[in-house]
Amino acid sequence: EDQVTQSPExxxxxxxxxxxxxxxxxxxxxxxxxWYRQDPxxxxxxxxxxxxxxxxxxxxxxxxTLTKKESFLHITAPKPEDSATYLCAVEGDDKIIxxxxxxxxxxx
Amino acid sequence: ETxxxxxxxxxxKTRGQQVTLRCSSQSGHNTVSWYQQALxxxxxxxxxxxxxxxxxxxxxxxxxxGLQFPNYSSELNVNALELDDxxxxxxxxxxxxxxxxxxxxxxxxLLVL
Numbered sequence: 320e321d322q323v324t325q326s327p328e329x330x331x332x333x334x335x336x337x338x339x340x341x342x343x344x345x346x347x348x349x350x351x352x353x354w355y356r357q358d359p360x361x362x363x364x365x366x367x368x369x370x371x372x373x374x375x376x377x378x379x380x381x382x383x384t385l386t387k388k389e390s391f392l393h394i395t396a397p398k399p400e401d402s403a404t405y406l407c408a409v410e411g412d413d414k415i416i417x418x419x420x421x422x423x424x425x426x427x
Numbered sequence: 428e429t430x431x432x433x434x435x436x437x438x439x440k441t442r443g444q445q446v447t448l449r450c451s452s453q454s455g456h457n458t459v460s461w462y463q464q465a466l467x468x469x470x471x472x473x474x475x476x477x478x479x480x481x482x483x484x485x486x487x488x489x490x491x492x493g494l495q496f497p498n499y500s501s502e503l504n505v506n507a508l509e510l511d512d513x514x515x516x517x518x519x520x521x522x523x524x525x526x527x528x529x530x531x532x533x534x535x536x537l538l539v540l
Contacts, residue, residue, distance in 0.1 A: 350526035362531035413483045417469035
């Protein structure tokens with residue numbers, strides 16, 4: 320069965336404390352893996368798309384990596400404004416599956 | 428270039444009623460997907476439209492239906508509303524179907540009483 324599991328469910332960090340969020344997936348015919356950021360009551364905001372194992376992408380304090388079974392979102396020296404829910408999604412043969420997200424809270 | 432827009436922003440309905448939600452795609456995008464997001468959960472895929480045809484569907488009953496128009500805008504219709512239909516409904520558009528980045532609108536918050 321196709322599925323996406325994100326961990327941890329919630330994470331509290333001090334400002335400047337680097338960490339990683341995990342997205343494990345099982346899908347037939349991976350067409351792409353997507354990371355989004357979502358603020359409360361708003362639509363998800365696109366961060367990265369990864370297509371093949373070994374691929375990496377970076378944007379400001381965020382870096383996304385992909386293996387055949389999982390993806391990591393690394394956050395380096397986070398700031399309070401990085402607080403949000405981070406969603407991972409995978410697209411398979413005919414559907415897109417989202418994880419439940421990781422709620423990240425950065426303390427000043 | 429305009430982003431994805433949705434209307435209305437909020438809506439309150441009673442059980443058994445019908446609702447229509449609307450979405451305008453990002454300029455140049457011909458694919459629209461609809462999602463339901465319950466509180467504290469990730470978005471769940473309802474269906475996708477590509478060039479006015481349904482192009483994939485999630486595990487939602489037939490009372491969830493949709494349309495895509497020639498200008499690539501879209502509607503989501505839900506009949507016989509149930510309390511569990513209360514959620515944030517998200518629309519996302521992409522340039523083509525399959526493996527392309529989807530860009531989301533702000534969502535419509537539906538409350539069913």
